[in-house]
Amino acid sequence: MAGRGTVKPQSGFNANNDAQVLFKAMKGLGTDEASIMQLLIARSNAQRQEIKAAYKTLHGKDLVSHLKSELTGKFETLIVGLMEPPTLYDAKLLRNAIKGAGTKEKVLIEILASRTSNEIRNIIQTYKNEFGHNLEDDVTGDTHGHFEKMLVILLQASRQQGVQEGSIQSDAKALVNAGEKKFGTDEEQFITILGNRSAEHLRRVFTEYMKISGFQIEASIEKETSGKLKEILLAVVKCARSVPAYFAECLYKSMKGAGTDDDTLIRIMVSRSEIDMLDIRSEFKKMFKTSLNSMIKVDSSGEERKALLLLCGGDD
Structure with missing residues (x-):
């Protein structure tokens, strides 16, 4: 997967020079947004962190605060987002999704369903360092029911590694019995299997599921579950596929x-x-x-x- 991004580190990078260009772009009347944008998007996140440090040393100002004071609206949101180290960016997104009026479940689903176990462990640590809170406590304080259970399992970041050949068949059968074959749905089975198996294992289970039931697992989830639980199960299935x-x-x-x-x-x-x-x-x-x-x-x-x-x- 490495190197599949569109943003790459700039070769011949010089943090001090970049800090000067940004300072000039924000000095005096009016802000040169084009220069700021072109420079920052042509640098990797690690390089942006170096520019931030150089800016403080050269100008005695916090670069992000300065950017915030000069930019507005969605453009500001985007540029400030680019300046955050990736794990801190995720931690802040989760924090903002939880605190305030109404939880933005969409953000919780998108981040926790798509990040690797390693990334999730780093997010939990960063969240704790940054906000002094336990992410799991914040999530459970704000969600409930089967949706909450699924989030908690994803936060354990303990998916099995590789494919358990011996349990592909039994996992697929358990899912069929929990949904298609049952009057009502046994959500716990879906949560346990989808939350704890590796992506490659799940892909094999989905193939088997299709053979046994004649349905794609997504179609069964659509039919058997609803609300936020449905959304998170579908996200987990889709992320396991790709x-x-x-x-x-x-x-x-x-x-x-x-x-x-x-x-x-x-x-x-x-x-x-x-x-x-x-x-x-x-x-x-x-x-x-x-x-x-x-x-x-x-x-x-x-x-x-x-x-x-x-x-x-x-x-x-």
Whole structure:
């Protein structure tokens, strides 16, 4: 997977020079947003952290605070997001999704269903360091029922490794018996199996499930469950099949229909830009017969659009 991002480290990088360019772009009247955007998107996240340090040393100012004071709206959200170390970015997104009025379950689902066990463990640690809270306590204080159980299992970040040949058949049967074969649904089985097995194991289970039941597992989940539990189970299944395809679908949904869901669009473009944006783009094209690039052009405007197009890194 390495190197499937659109954002790469800049060669011949010089943090002090970059800090000077950014300072000039924000000095005096008016802000040169184009320079800020082009510079920051052409650097890796690790390089942006070095620029942040150099900026403080040279100008005695916090770069992010300075950017916040000069930029506005969704463009500000995007640029500030790019400046966060990835794990801290995820931790802050989760914190904002939980605190305040009403939980943004969508954010919890998207992050916890798609991140690796290692990433989740790092997020939990960063969350604790940053907010002095236990992420699991915050999540359980704000969610309930089977949805909460599934989130808690994902937060354990203890998926089995590899494929358990001996239990492919029995897992598939257990899922069929818990759903298609049962009057009512045994949600616990779905939660336990989908929450604890590796992606490669689950892909084999889904194939077996289809053989036994005649249904794709997604169709059964749609039929057998509802609400937030349905959303998180589907997200976990989709991520087990293909994380880039999952994000391609999330991006598509954020732009189709009336009004763009800018927060989702920015969140995914920022967090996947160095990981698998090239794969997301190719899945997007395959699934929706249009390029991510052309859809962003139609669905966003101004500086935010230019920045998103840079993160998208070209047309397919």
